[in-house]
Amino acid sequence: MKYLILGKDGQLAKEFIKTLNKQNKELTALSHSECDISDLDIVIKFFERIKPDVVINCAAYNLVDNAEKEFWKAYNTNSLGVNNLLFASNEFKSFLITYSTDYVFDGTKEDGLYTEEDEPNPINEYGKSKLTGEKWIIDSEYDKYLIFRTSWVYGEGKQNFIYKLTQWAKNNEYLKIAYDEISVPTSTRTIVKVTLKALDNGLTGLYHLTNSGYASRYEWAKKVFEIKGIKKFIKPVSSDIFNFTAKRPKFSAMSNEKLKKTIGIDISYWNHELNTVVGE
Template sequence: MRYIILGKNGQLGNAFVKKLKNQKKECLALSHKECDISDLNSVLKVFEEYRPDIVINCAAYNLVDKAETDYWNAYKTNALGVRNLSFACKKYSSYLISYSTDYVFDGTKENGLYTEEDLPNPLNEYGKSKLAGEKWLLEENPEKYLIFRTSWVYGEGKQNFIHKLMNWVENNDYLKIAYDEISVPTSTRTIVEVSLKAVDQGLTGLYHLTNTGYASRYEWAKKILQIRGIKKFIHPVSKDVFNLPAKRPDFSAMDNGKISRETKVEIKSWDEELETVLSE
């Protein structure tokens, strides 16, 4: 089986590349410069030359606040890029795996975690661009596809909350972290493991892929510092204090039960997985 990983320099793409190399899989990993997914000709050229069986799209515009004004670039990658990959996968009979976000939801659900049956209603341009990518993928109708909605992804790299938190620890006497923004911290390791299991089983459709449980940003930050043995006062505050350009949902935690049942993978709780990852 021939794999293509798009977005190899991001934390998720990097995790996939390492895993597939360890498994001795035939894998072509490409950066944005090597394949701009918003350019259909660039995509088709790669597909024609490599003829992939499985395409894992980790390319993403994930600057949530910047997307409020730079929305065209967000849509180019998160929506148009996914559409181009879907078109190419249909043309070349490739299996497409693409990633979306909990930010497709508005956070107003009160009677449980978000499931795949809940209707999306994104509050910001980033969430809208990701939802457009989901819809455009389905419009192109590739024979085999997986859409995974993830949340608060962390792994090796700088574009995640843990890296930012460590910078704040170094540069501030105390921290202010939001108590009213709640979702699920999810490791790249979990995403890679479950994604590849789903591919091996030939699953198709939309799934929520997170670690289990949920936490506020404040709880997540406290747990990170506790695991790392760092003593720093954290003041819980409302997220409104930060006056960020992009509106975030209050509660966007998703239920991973569907993918867990279908892959027969018992997905670790967010805090247990965090402890495992940070201790390695």
């Protein structure tokens, strides 16, 4: 089985590459500079050359605030790019796996975690671009796909909240972290493990893929400092004080129960996973 991984410089792609190499899988990984997925001609060229059995799309535009001003950049990658991969996957009969976000929801749900049955209602351009990519796949006649909505992803590298947090700690006497932004910190290790399990089980469709439980950014930051032994004061504050360009859902935690039950897998709680990954 031949794997094609897009967005190889990102933290999720790096985890896939590491895991699949350990399993001696045949894979090709491409960066944005090598394969800009918004360019259909380039996408087709690589599909013709590689003829992948499985396409794992880790390419994403995730600069949430910038997307408000440069929305076309978000749509080029998160919408048009996904549609190009869908077209090529259909042409070459490849299985397509791509990732969406909890930001497809508006954060107003009050009776539990978001499930796959809840109606999306994104409140920023980033979320809208991801939802458009989802819809183009779901509304097509092609059924060899998996869409996973994830949240607060972290792994190796500098592209996540944990790295930024530790940098802030080096440069500030104390930190201000939002107590009213709530979702699910999710490790790249969990995403890769569950994705490959779902693939092995022949799963198709849209699912929420997160670690279990939920937390505020403040709780997440406190846990990171506890594990790393960082002795800095963190003040819980309202997210409103940061004056972000893009609106963000206050509560976007998603339930992974459907995925767990469907493939019969246990997914660890966010704090246990964090302790394992960061404490290594």
